[in-house]
Amino acid sequence: MRLDKYLCESTDLTRSQARTVLASGEITVNGEVVKRGTHIMQDGDDVQWEGESLAIIGLRYIMLNKPAGYECSLRNSQHPSVMSLIDVDKRDRLHTVGRLDVETTGLILITDDGQWTHRIISPRHRCDKVYLATLAETLPQNAGELFLAGVLLEGEDKPTLPAVLERVDERSARLTIQEGKYHQVRRMFASLGNLVLALHRERIGPVSLDADLQPGESRYLTPAEVAALAQSSDGDAPA
Template sequence: MRLDKYLCESTDLTRSQARGALASGRVTVNGAVMKKGTHVVRDGDDVRWMDETLVPIGLRYIMLNKPAGYECSIRNSQHPPVMHLLDVDKRERLHTVGRLDVDTTGLILITDDGQWTHRIISPRHRCDKVYLATLAEPLPDNAEDLFTTGILLEGEDKPTLPAVLVRVDERCARLTIQEGKYHQVRRMFASLGNHVLALHRERIGPVALDADLQPGESRYLKPDEVTSLAQTGDSDAAA
């Protein structure tokens, strides 16, 4: 990696600030002052800025228990973005893996690895997403069959992919879908004449929301969780 990029990857310096740090002689590589941003940093090199050893941040994979009232989009909104819940360096590099509505709570994945994100959200891989929905009205007797067949949402020309609905009680259900259409879960229940009072995402693919995470809390994914999500859909249908 070029030295100027290495500085930006391991500090809060912008590219122009990194060039300034190099020009001032405050950066050393293996004990020698290095002023060329084009210098290639190799594995094992000791890079220091103002005598502090630098290590690139690298790719990050985070799970967050999203509380209600936070926006996954980075566009201007009256709601605070979920990224503000994270206390990490270079937060601006991160993005959410898909989105949850402002009023929806639960598992959201956050990363700076675009290829990993694509693997999870690509419709081709059909990664399961599991939601717990609290409803205003009792479910009809044939709700399971309707969701298994697929539901034609208002404004759509094709029904949803088959989904699995499991009743928790007459006004609460656990729903597994393999798509991510706009407000899909709420629209699916609305097609039955019902209204979702609360919606909570419990799982994405093989990874469940950590029960120890309180709303607004996050943790880095374990290596096996990162790998299992990257392999989602290889052998069976998931979203």
């Protein structure tokens, strides 16, 4: 790899900024100042900038407890992006694995591994996604049966896949779905004449939101979590 490319891959420097830093003699390779961006790196080379060794930024897998008021987008539009909550280098490389709408809170996955994302959102697999919904009205007694049978949402030509409803109390319920139609959870409850006042995603596949994460906080997934998620899931859209 060329030295200028290595600098861009291991820092937030652009290619032009890397050339400037090199020209100023700020970069050493194995203790020697190198000013040529075309210098070819060898395995084991120690590249330092201002006395600190650099390393290529590897693939990242992040769990975020999304607060309300944030969009699952790369850039701020009407609302701030969830990416603004992640304090990492090369943040522009990251993307969300599926989406939650602005007011929905809870578990969102963020990565820069496109192949991993594709495996998770592949429509060939069905992955449980679990939501806790706070409702405006009490659910009818047959709500569980209706959701398990599948409901035809407005604007759709096929009913939803079977979904499991667990009543938590009079006006809250936990819903497990295996697909990701647009605003699906809200639309499912709306089909029963009910309004979702608050919606929180608790789990994707085998991975639950870390109870230690406050809204807006994040952590890296463990290797076991990364592997488990790669073996599950289907398409995802705002709930």
